[in-house]
Amino acid sequence: MNDEAPCLLDAVHIPIQDYADVAEAGRNALLFAEACGFSKVLAYYIATAVIELGNNIMAHADSDGSIVLTSQFEDTRIVIEIIAEDRGPGIFDVDLALTDGYTTNNGLGCGLPGVARLMDELHIETSDQGTRIRARKRR
Secondary structure (H helix, E strand, C coil): CCCCCCCCCEEEEEEEECCCHHHHHHHHHHHHHHHCCCHHHHHHHHHHHHHHHHHHHHHHCCEEEECCCCCEEEECCEEEEEEEECCCCCCCHHHHHHHHCCCCCCCCCCCHHHHHHHHHEEEEECCEEEEEEEEEECC
């Protein structure tokens, strides 16, 4: 891990319209985290969270969403924030969606619970107009 304080990076915005965009978002997240001085392991945590959130946009929001990566300082540490937004039907029961094994589309049911474990913070705002998920990881 780089002990020097890296420069803050410009925000990265990735529209999610197909699975190639999800893969691109994951690559961008990995490079972004490494450029912010995160270790390889933490950079892969962030990239994995981005891929899971992108897959959720594809599966539940008819490929109508985006992911934004930002970096900021909090006290003396750098923080990467992921914002995943969509205009899908919303999450019916957030607590249930965060339960390991629960799925609505024949998946393994570990996407959102996995994101919650990989990141330091996870906040979900949802309605029938769409969902906004904010996940943060500190270095």
